[in-house]
Amino acid sequence: MTTLTYTSIEDIEKFHETARRAFDSGKTQSIEFRKDQIAQIGWLLRDNEDRWREALRADLGRHPQENDLLEFVSIYTEVNMAYKEIEKWTKAHSIGFSVNWFPMHPKYKAEPKGVALIIAPFNFPLFLLLGPLTSAIAAGNAAVLKPSEQTPATSQLLAELLPKYLDNELYHVVNGGVPETTKVLELKWDHSMYTGNGRVGRIVAAAAAKHLTPLTLELGGKNPAVVDPKVDVKMAARRLLWGRFSNAGQICLCPEYVLVPAEFQDTLVEAFTEAYQRFYPEGPEKSDSFSRIVTTAHAARIKRMLDGTKGKIVLGGQADVDNRYVAPTVVRDVPVDDVLMGEEIFGPVLPIVPVKDVDEAIAVIRAKDHPLAVYVFSTDKKFQDKVFKSTKSGAAVANETVISAGVPGLPVGGVGPSGYGYYSGKQCFEQFSHYRVSLDNPGWVDTVAFGFRFPPYKPDYKKH
Numbered sequence: 524m525t526t527l528t529y530t531s532i533e534d535i536e537k538f539h540e541t542a543r544r545a546f547d548s549g550k551t552q553s554i555e556f557r558k559d560q561i562a563q564i565g566w567l568l569r570d571n572e573d574r575w576r577e578a579l580r581a582d583l584g585r586h587p588q589e590n591d592l593l594e595f596v597s598i599y600t601e602v603n604m605a606y607k608e609i610e611k612w613t614k615a616h617s618i619g620f621s622v623n624w625f626p627m628h629p630k631y632k633a634e635p636k637g638v639a640l641i642i643a644p645f646n647f648p649l650f651l652l653l654g655p656l657t658s659a660i661a662a663g664n665a666a667v668l669k670p671s672e673q674t675p676a677t678s679q680l681l682a683e684l685l686p687k688y689l690d691n692e693l694y695h696v697v698n699g700g701v702p703e704t705t706k707v708l709e710l711k712w713d714h715s716m717y718t719g720n721g722r723v724g725r726i727v728a729a730a731a732a733k734h735l736t737p738l739t740l741e742l743g744g745k746n747p748a749v750v751d752p753k754v755d756v757k758m759a760a761r762r763l764l765w766g767r768f769s770n771a772g773q774i775c776l777c778p779e780y781v782l783v784p785a786e787f788q789d790t791l792v793e794a795f796t797e798a799y800q801r802f803y804p805e806g807p808e809k810s811d812s813f814s815r816i817v818t819t820a821h822a823a824r825i826k827r828m829l830d831g832t833k834g835k836i837v838l839g840g841q842a843d844v845d846n847r848y849v850a851p852t853v854v855r856d857v858p859v860d861d862v863l864m865g866e867e868i869f870g871p872v873l874p875i876v877p878v879k880d881v882d883e884a885i886a887v888i889r890a891k892d893h894p895l896a897v898y899v900f901s902t903d904k905k906f907q908d909k910v911f912k913s914t915k916s917g918a919a920v921a922n923e924t925v926i927s928a929g930v931p932g933l934p935v936g937g938v939g940p941s942g943y944g945y946y947s948g949k950q951c952f953e954q955f956s957h958y959r960v961s962l963d964n965p966g967w968v969d970t971v972a973f974g975f976r977f978p979p980y981k982p983d984y985k986k987h
């Protein structure tokens with residue numbers, strides 16, 4: 524296992540100061556410079572794909588195909604989009620013709636906020652840093668990245684390779700655990716972006732509040748999937764299991780539980796069983812298509828949840844904590860107050876909660892915090908609408924799971940306790956920008972208009 528070299532407190536301060544000075548020098552003002560750095564992110568990945576795959580395999584036991592699909596493609600998409608769209612995103616916008624205002628040429632334009640801080644979790648240790656970094660660079664910022672200490676191989680490799688590709692003064696990697704992150708959070712940033720759990724999200728928000736630093740929070744939650752009998756149940760089963768078992772369930776957009784009419788539960792379980800056997804014909808433990816849990820502590824946490832469930836395990840259920848293995852698991856007849864229905868599982872366990880009807884399903888969803896996504900599996904548009912209109916979430920997705928995050932141009936974000944602000948494309952670029960307004964009013968305007976604003980005001984003006 525890789526030992527991660529932690530950044531010293533002195534270096535953290537030095538990186539912060541260097542980034543600030545480099546930003547103040549004005550070199551990020553040039554769009555050509557930004558494009559060059561964005562392209563370099565692409566090369567940082569492309570030149571070293573095998574080393575990244577190896578690191579991600581060590582940290583998360585991921586198959587290269589899953590890596591390409593969920594981690595690499597997302598980064599290339601961000602890089603290509605920012606490179607292509609940057610001129611459009613950064614151009615000045617006028618307000619259109621207006622008799623009153625046209626001589627002043629009023630405009631607004633996205634300008635960089637300054638020095639950004641980006642803190643990422645372990646589940647997509649590369650994309651969740653390089654994606655927002657692409658947006659931060661497109662917007663003209665300097666940036667300091669704080670990878671997760673729970674993925675030592677990937678975080679170490681990032682600290683080694685990033686300086687070889689990107690400007691050494693503007694962009695830095697700080698590695699470390701709680702003391703290092705606490706130090707980072709004491710410093711003043713012009714924008715912070717944190718992706719991770721809500722407990723730490725609150726610590727980050729409190730630290731940002733001290734400096735009135737604007738913040739993007741990308742947090743987690745419990746994404747429900749409502750299954751209607753009016754559906755191709757085999758399709759629903761394979762998409763739900765793919766969404767729940769990819770990256771061993773460590774995806775913020777994973778379906779966290781399934782709500783199904785009680786009389787349809789047997790049919791759904793049957794379809795899950797068939798899909799499961801197709802996914803892992805030799806059994807999941809032997810399959811190299813199934814990832815591992817990031818740490819033994821997380822594997823033990825998920826095992827404890829499985830040990831405590833009042834539901835009936837129908838698929839999987841085994842755990843080998845020392846080897847960070849928790850079998851892909853389906854649990855049926857899970858009561859709403861079960862341990863699996865409390866905190867986010869963030870592992871390969873899919874509880875099925877039988878309900879009376881769609882109204883009860885909606886009531887279960889509404890009793891919880893707003894999640895990142897609500898999933899509905901149904902061919903009935905009215906059914907879909909009813910669920911989506913009665914609930915709130917970052918995404919409302921029918922007949923699919925997870926992949927909405929991969930669609931170029933669709934932002935990813937939460938609402939309420941699942942976070943605020945957005946990943947991806949223009950919306951993420953905007954997180955790292957502020958709109959600066961400008962106008963220039965010629966002196967002659969006061970003689971034909973706007974002279975009326977100067978005192979003394981008319982004594983008889985709108986007297987009542």
Ligand code: NAD
Pocket residue numbers: 642643644645646647651669670671672673699700701704705718719720721723726740741742743744774775776867869895935936937941942946
């Ligand atoms: P994690 O444990 O890797 O922590 C995330 C970051 O917080 C790390 O960089 C870590 O160093 C830092 N950190 C941890 N404790 C800290 C403390 N006390 N003070 C300051 N910093 C601290 O990952 P995690 O938080 O377990 O991540 C999983 C969560 O992230 C899940 O809830 C998941 O849903 C969420 N997530 C959300 C999105 C999204 O787009 N909304 C994407 C991915 C993951």
